[in-house]
Amino acid sequence: MRPNIHVKDRVAIVGAGMTLFRRRLLETPRELAWEAARQALDEAGITIKDVDCVVIGTAPDAFDGLHYNGEYLSIAAGKPTVRVYVGGGTGVFVPIAAWWHAASGHCNTVLAIAEEKMSPAHPHPQYVFAYIWDPILERPLGPNLIWIFAMEMRRYMYKCGAGKEDIALVSVKNKRNALDHPAAQAAANITVEDVLNSELLVWPVNRLDISPVSDGAVALVLAREREARRMTDSPVWVEGVGFTLDNTHWYNRELAYPRYVQYAARMAYKMAGIERPWKEIDVAEPYDPFDYKELHHIEGLMLARPCEAWKLLKEGYFDRDGELPTSPSGGLLGVGNPIAAAGLMKVAEIFWQLRYQAGKRQVKKPVHKGVAQAWGDLMQAGTVIVLGN
Amino acid sequence: MSWDKRIFPGETLHYPGRMEVEYYLYTPGIHGLEAAKLLKEGKVPGMRCPDGRLFMPPKTFCPDTLEEAEIVEVEGPFILSLYTVVRESLRGERLGESVVLGFITSPGVIGGYIGVVKGPEEKIRPGIVVRPVFRPEHERTGAFTDIAYWSVEG
Amino acid sequence: MSAREPRPRTPLPGRYLSGREMYSLPGLVRDEPRVRYQFSAGQAQSRFLEGLKQGKILGVRCPKCGRVYVPPRAYCEYCHVPTRDWVELPGTGVVHTAVVSYIATDRRRMEKPEIVGVIRLDAPGYREDSYEFAGLFHRLCGITPEQVMDGSAIGLRVKPRWRPPEERTGSINDIECFEPVEG
Numbered sequence: 001m002r003p004n005i006h007v008k009d010r011v012a013i014v015g016a017g018m019t020l021f022r023r024r025l026l027e028t029p030r031e032l033a034w035e036a037a038r039q040a041l042d043e044a045g046i047t048i049k050d051v052d053c054v055v056i057g058t059a060p061d062a063f064d065g066l067h068y069n070g071e072y073l074s075i076a077a078g079k080p081t082v083r084v085y086v087g088g089g090t091g092v093f094v095p096i097a098a099w100w101h102a103a104s105g106h107c108n109t110v111l112a113i114a115e116e117k118m119s120p121a122h123p124h125p126q127y128v129f130a131y132i133w134d135p136i137l138e139r140p141l142g143p144n145l146i147w148i149f150a151m152e153m154r155r156y157m158y159k160c161g162a163g164k165e166d167i168a169l170v171s172v173k174n175k176r177n178a179l180d181h182p183a184a185q186a187a188a189n190i191t192v193e194d195v196l197n198s199e200l201l202v203w204p205v206n207r208l209d210i211s212p213v214s215d216g217a218v219a220l221v222l223a224r225e226r227e228a229r230r231m232t233d234s235p236v237w238v239e240g241v242g243f244t245l246d247n248t249h250w251y252n253r254e255l256a257y258p259r260y261v262q263y264a265a266r267m268a269y270k271m272a273g274i275e276r277p278w279k280e281i282d283v284a285e286p287y288d289p290f291d292y293k294e295l296h297h298i299e300g301l302m303l304a305r306p307c308e309a310w311k312l313l314k315e316g317y318f319d320r321d322g323e324l325p326t327s328p329s330g331g332l333l334g335v336g337n338p339i340a341a342a343g344l345m346k347v348a349e350i351f352w353q354l355r356y357q358a359g360k361r362q363v364k365k366p367v368h369k370g371v372a373q374a375w376g377d378l379m380q381a382g383t384v385i386v387l388g389n
Numbered sequence: 390m391s392w393d394k395r396i397f398p399g400e401t402l403h404y405p406g407r408m409e410v411e412y413y414l415y416t417p418g419i420h421g422l423e424a425a426k427l428l429k430e431g432k433v434p435g436m437r438c439p440d441g442r443l444f445m446p447p448k449t450f451c452p453d454t455l456e457e458a459e460i461v462e463v464e465g466p467f468i469l470s471l472y473t474v475v476r477e478s479l480r481g482e483r484l485g486e487s488v489v490l491g492f493i494t495s496p497g498v499i500g501g502y503i504g505v506v507k508g509p510e511e512k513i514r515p516g517i518v519v520r521p522v523f524r525p526e527h528e529r530t531g532a533f534t535d536i537a538y539w540s541v542e543g
Numbered sequence: 544m545s546a547r548e549p550r551p552r553t554p555l556p557g558r559y560l561s562g563r564e565m566y567s568l569p570g571l572v573r574d575e576p577r578v579r580y581q582f583s584a585g586q587a588q589s590r591f592l593e594g595l596k597q598g599k600i601l602g603v604r605c606p607k608c609g610r611v612y613v614p615p616r617a618y619c620e621y622c623h624v625p626t627r628d629w630v631e632l633p634g635t636g637v638v639h640t641a642v643v644s645y646i647a648t649d650r651r652r653m654e655k656p657e658i659v660g661v662i663r664l665d666a667p668g669y670r671e672d673s674y675e676f677a678g679l680f681h682r683l684c685g686i687t688p689e690q691v692m693d694g695s696a697i698g699l700r701v702k703p704r705w706r707p708p709e710e711r712t713g714s715i716n717d718i719e720c721f722e723p724v725e726g
């Protein structure tokens with residue numbers, strides 16, 4: 001498929017690496033970034049000296065407890081470095097920014113790192129989410145972050161006729177997929193009953209509908225075409241990038257459909273020359289901090305028609321051996337949710353899938369095009385990347 | 390198209406807010422644990438890179454190569470390279486006794502420690518030798534604050 | 544390096560700790576942030592909040608596209624012109640979504656569950672949009688958890704229940720909650 005816009009140079013991902021995702025890790029944030037970076041550099045067969053530029057992504061400083069989080073993580077002394085941040089969308093925004101660096105001809109090889117350490121915040125990292133609300137119009141009502149997801153889930157259920165047991169299948173699928181992921185924190189063999197019987201937090205959200213709090217880091221190495229072909233014989237090309245930011249007035253919008261994801265997806269598909277994503281995409285990693293969110297985002301990515309995703313899920317359409325596998329890694333629900341690193345974990349998964357290196361997680365069908373997407377902030381940010389081999 | 394604009398501070402409403410997080414706990418990291426051991430023994434930690442360079446304080450990996458470093462003791466001598474005299478607290482209150490903050494290095498070691506320097510005022514100048522004074526053993530926690538201050542010789 | 548070797552390669556870096564292990568680490572440092580903020584309501588929101596004090600829900604209209612914004616913005620997001628015409632909304636609306644919360648802001652379990660939701664407000668004269676609307680996020684009362692769960696709460700007509708005038712301070716809490724319209 002010919003790409004639809006002119007870029008100076010094709011850019012490929014040539015290596016990826018990550019740390020374990022766990023509730024508490026001993027490493028300092030910088031050590032996490034270093035560990036993930038070394039894994040990625042080793043896989044690409046280069047050292048830090050060969051890297052020209054660095055892109056760092058880390059979400060709210062208030063988790064790590066360091067206000068200069070991007071600069072603190074800077075591990076490549078003196079190299080051009082930039083930090084990007086769009087909440088949870090950061091994970092997919094990092095490779096997008098890395099792509100800019102390379103595609104513009106500015107840098108030959110780019111190291112992209114996403115890191116998050118949520119465990120320093122006490123009494124509980126949940127408290128940090130209290131900031132996300134508008135201090136004047138929303139915080140006085142004493143909201144908990146889960147309320148906003150519950151409201152969206154309720155609206156989706158109402159508009160699309162889905163029940164809690166239908167949506168819980170996402171949690172079952174992802175946690176089971178994660179059993180084959182070495183970094184997974186919350187992998188498990190659970191049933192729909194387990195989800196429905198778990199602690200009820202804000203109806204309709206139960207505890208097992210939510211991804212865990214985690215520490216972790218992921219890194220990628222990207223390179224321009226000529227470099228990439230020297231480094232590996234199976235580069236994975238960045239074919240499309242898209243990103244969007246909607247406003248913070250989430251209660252002025254129809255909550256059953258994420259238009260910000262659709263805008264970002266259109267941008268990425270246009271660049272990749274994809275006209276019918278539901279046919280042309282072979283494997284997808286939509287962002288799944290909550291189980292219904294995966295369905296929401298599948299529809300935003302135009303991989304299913306609005307309100308159809310939950311029906312296809314029941315038929316096994318999105319399983320690893322289905323027509324369009326989603327979250328074969330196990331997603332955030334199964335592997336873990338260090339806010340910024342989670343999205344990059346999804347990109348790394350598509351990278352490994354397209355190289356047929358995902359081991360037991362490898363999807364049954366042949367794969368040529370994959371999409372990874374992340375979401376962030378107050379129902380605002382959509383970031384999408386399309387990869388191809 | 391005009392719009393009514395408020396220009397006096399009293400015309401817009403203000404709402405107080407605060408940080409929700411009560412406290413942070415920072416882990417020392419994988420090499421911080423080894424540095425903590427040295428600090429508890431009353432030794433000044435540094436790091437040695439595979440190419441032989443010594444750094445102070447230890448930061449897990451070597452800056453240019455990302456190689457893992459070894460945590461070692463820096464024996465000294467320690468030199469006061471730079472210093473400044475602080476007379477006001479963080480909130481702008483005059484301090485009863487001024488505090489001398491110094492940057493302490495060691496020959497052959499890259500980097501240095503920042504710490505409080507104590508000693509007779511007339512002796513404090515750049516280039517003098519200082520000695521680390523640790524907290525009493527039972528008070529040490531393995532954090533860098535186990536070095537209570539740097540004392541001027543003599 | 545075998546091309547078919549599974550990724551990510553194990554063993555993965557990362558040393559995990561239990562809660563107890565973390566709290567007894569040598570070299571652990573504790574720090575308390577002591578920051579306080581004064582948030583300014585700004586131009587448009589101040590006017591909105593003053594309206595709440597007077598028992599009115601105000602919205603503002605964009606002179607170019609006709610969108611009515613609640614809560615008000617000082618400029619239209621789509622046209623980028625300053626909004627100008629203030630309108631008083633009747634206050635009634637329709638429940639767009641509702642949920643039952645059993646946890647408070649700090650994750651504590653609450654005695655009585657709280658019902659909150661998004662209310663799509665009636666905005667006469669506003670060119671209707673299927674995706675965007677003038678709305679508010681607030682508590683809902685006079686609705687049972689069962690109504691939320693079976694879906695009958697969504698689509699219900701509601702109106703604001705105001706606090707008595709002497710208790711209003713110019714805050715979103717001047718509205719106690721939204722309750723169903725009788726009849």
